[in-house]
Amino acid sequence: MRIAPHILHVAQPVEGGVARVVTDLVAAQLATGLRVTVACPRGGTLAYDLRELGCRVLRWDATRSPGHQLWGEVRRLAWLVREVRPDLVHAHSAKAGLAARLAVRGGLPTVYQPHAWSFEAAHGGVARLALGWERYGARWATRVLCVSQAERRTGHRSGISARWHVVPNGVDTARFRPEGDTAPSGTGPLVVCVGRLCRQKGQDVLLRAWPEVERQVAGARLVLVGDGPDARRLRASAPASVKFAGATSDAAPWYRAADLVVLPSRWEGMALAPLEAMACARPVVVTDVNGARESLPADHPPSCLVPPEDPGALARALTELLRDEPLRTALGAQGRTHVVRAHDLQQTTDAVTDVYRELLGLGTAQAGGPDEGRKCITT
CATH class of the missing domain: 3.40.50.2000 (Glycogen Phosphorylase B;)
Known part of the structure; x- marks a missing residue:
């Protein structure tokens, strides 16, 4: 019997939208039988929520922005990769994408998910450096996973040469629904x-x-x-x-x-x-x-x-x-x-798992279900 693939997620943001995406992906992937480990900094809500799911979480201290500490962060992550021995690395956001690609350098299938391009958030020389890195680092991403066609087009127009997948974000439509508790309100719109x-x-x-x-x-x-x-x-x-x-x-x-x-x-x-x-x-x-x-x-x-x-x-x-x-x-x-x-969450998580299956050469049965209805656009 083939052992289920082992996925290592690397995330620097530990709260907000990126943390939510990682938590939702991990929950879905554990449910399909994949082995999942997450490397992330302490603090925020991410590590706590992941441990509540029964996911293995490894401490990877990393700041939000690059700086003199970057090479120490890369060395620590490279050590974690050797310890975990994953079949695939999925890096979330610019900082984790930078460190993970430097740590792995094409030695494993690597999915990089920007969650918005870092060079859009910067100005002047910092923006030029960020864009230059994204152009160079794309060689070490087996796939660049974008959450919208607009994000992919921005990357392409900016000179980033990559194998792209577009999987739009999804939300839990059972949790987010019209019925249920409401926050305190008052008069006026x-x-x-x-x-x-x-x-x-x-x-x-x-x-x-x-x-x-x-x-x-x-x-x-x-x-x-x-x-x-x-x-x-x-x-x-x-x-x-x-x-x-x-x-x-x-x-x-x-x-x-x-x-x-x-x-x-x-x-x-x-x-x-x-x-x-x-x-x-x-x-x-x-x-x-x-x-x-x-x-x-x-x-x-x-x-x-x-x-x-x-x-x-x-x-x-x-x-x-x-x-x-x-x-x-x-x-x-x-x-x-x-x-x-x-934008139902199940469609999104299934589509991401399809990306893994393609990169790892697995059949449908290994990844947890049939392909019908999955949203994955390759360019």
């Missing part, structure tokens, strides 16, 4: 933004837009759900009417309480928050960045997609939807149908 409080997610742009929304929509309320490095700065600049709810292990009650969910990101691969909100039958407004347009139903109105860094456009979009309850109801129902059909 409620706008909710769920995301790490950091420059990427653009809450500062939302706070600049919010006074105009309040002027146009009587009693409008805004709640920011999450925590992060910009929390203090955002609190200092926020109007008194804005509530900061802090981090939560379950955002579903906030989605259900919302009349409208917004995510004004500056860059993304494909954010989970809008998918989760739509799964809860809530209308969303997002910025037109990588993956955002693909996450929405094809016939969603243009007003649900606004330019990044544009508080005026964001205020107009929020005001328009807050004034139109029938449209919000229709968009919520449409969004739920769309996510169930195109």
Whole structure:
């Protein structure tokens, strides 16, 4: 009897969307009988959640950004790879992708998943260095796994020569559903933004837009759900009417309480928050960045997609939807149908396992099920 393949996931982010994706993948892969180990830093929620699943977790201390400590991080990871002896390495995010590819250097099948390109988050010389590395490091990625066609196109246009797979993000549509507990609410329409409080997610742009929304929509309320490095700065600049709810292990009650969910990101691969909100039958407004347009139903109105860094456009979009309850109801129902059909978590995890099966030369029975309906685009 053939032994199940052993997958080593390497992740630097230990909270937020990347941690959620890793946790969901690991849960699905353990359920199919794969052997799974995860290397990640301590702290955050990732290691705790993985151990609750019965997954082996190894400590790999790594900072979010490259620096003088990089080579020590690479050596430690190379040692972990020798200890684990995996059949395949799956690296999540730029830092883990950098360290894992340097540690393995093509010695094992390696899947690299950027979860948004690092050079989009940087400026000047740092951006040029990040792009130069992605071009060079692609030789050590057996597959580069993107969460949207837009993310793949950005990589391709930027000169990254890779074997691409596109597997859109998915969410648990049983957990994120219209029915269930709701967060405390009150009078007046409620706008909710769920995301790490950091420059990427653009809450500062939302706070600049919010006074105009309040002027146009009587009693409008805004709640920011999450925590992060910009929390203090955002609190200092926020109007008194804005509530900061802090981090939560379950955002579903906030989605259900919302009349409208917004995510004004500056860059993304494909954010989970809008998918989760739509799964809860809530209308969303997002910025037109990588993956955002693909996450929405094809016939969603243009007003649900606004330019990044544009508080005026964001205020107009929020005001328009807050004034139109029938449209919000229709968009919520449409969004739920769309996510169930195109972004269900099981489809996503099956498609990633298909990538592993291809790289390891395994048949369907070894990877846990038939191929029908799986979403995996190869280019």
